[in-house]
Amino acid sequence: MATYVLIHGAGSNAWYWHLVAPLLRARGHDVVAPDLPCDDDSAGLAEYADVVVDAVGGRTDLVVVAQSMAGFTAPLVCDRLRVDLLVMLAAMVPSPGESPGDWWANTGHEQARRELDAREGRPSGGDFDIAVTFLHDVPPDVAAGAMSRGRNQSGTPFEKPWPLHAWPDVPTEFLLCRDDRLFPAEFMRRLAHDRLGIVADEMDGGHLVALSRPEELADRLEAYRRKDRSPRSRPAV
Template sequence: MATYVLIHGAAADSWYWGPLAAELRDRGHDVIAPDLPCEDESAGLAEYADAVVGAIGDLTELVVVAHSFGGFTGPLVCARVPVDLLVMLQAQIPAPGETPGAWWDNTGYGAARQEADRRRGVPEGTEEDPVTLYLHDTPAPLAAELMAEHQRTQAAQPFGEPWPLDAWPQVPTKALLSAGDRFFPVEFMRRVTVERLGIEPDELPGDHMPMLGHPKELAERLEAYRAAR
């Protein structure tokens, strides 16, 4: 039995892990999905990692799954507690000393997103609504609940803090991408993953929130990673 540690992204709470957590618990695993202090203007990356490490406590056989902005927190947790496997799920991959705020320009996100939008036929300058951008492959009731009840204000503090590790932690790492994500286009994420981690990512169907739209397949992928480590 493993303990899956699920780290959510920016401006949200841990609710969105629910369908995946249920799938993993049905397979006999423990699951923790702590809420990060994203509304706290005094909380930075260290405090985000503190929240996760505190929730882990004495649990062992850890599989850390970091999603989106959670990619800045996941490796920090791995540097502090013994982790068997880190899975970067459609996650931002930081470089040593890089602030989350600088990540976008440093990775060439703007140009990559513009090209991906052009390929989809989105007129330049169009502001797409969140459901169209993030949740187009999520079941409508779950998308509506997420938007209505689980959006949180995201404090600016962590975006100006340099990522504190000198190198990637010594933990087996996998990268899993959502093939249909419009916010983090898959071609862009694949390039960043290869450049920064030197590994080829895998893909599964879905938008930016595959844990809502494809929880069973995501659980199967995670279990396959765990079994093969």
């Protein structure tokens, strides 16, 4: 039995995982899905990691799954706990000393997103539309639940540099979403290669695949957990 530690992204909460968590529990695993203090202006990345570490407690056999902005928090958790596997799910990948606020320009995200919008016939710029960017492939009833549970995201964790000097020494998988309108697939392929030195795995679906394709996501996570991991070099940034 493993313990899946599911970390949600910005402006979200543990409900994001409410369809995936029971699927993993049905396979005999423990699941920890804490609520990060997204709307607390006194909380930064260190405090986010504290919440996760406290929620894990003394559990072992940890598989940490980081969605979106949780890519900045999950490695801090891996630096403090013994983690068997880290799965980056449509996740931001930090470099040492880089703040989440600087990540967007440093990675060329805006250009990549504008190019995707142009290819798919969506206007660039203007007001951010959550439904268009995040919920386009989520079932209507689930999308309504997501809209009703959104939280304000404090800017505090975007301000300070990511504190690690290198990627933690833990096996890492990177799963991108081919229909992601926030983090375009080609952009994420490059990010995984350039910053982690690994080839990204891929699945269909938009940015919120835990809501749109929970069964397939649970299957992917289980496949990663069971994967034969002979000694190999670890990703380093």
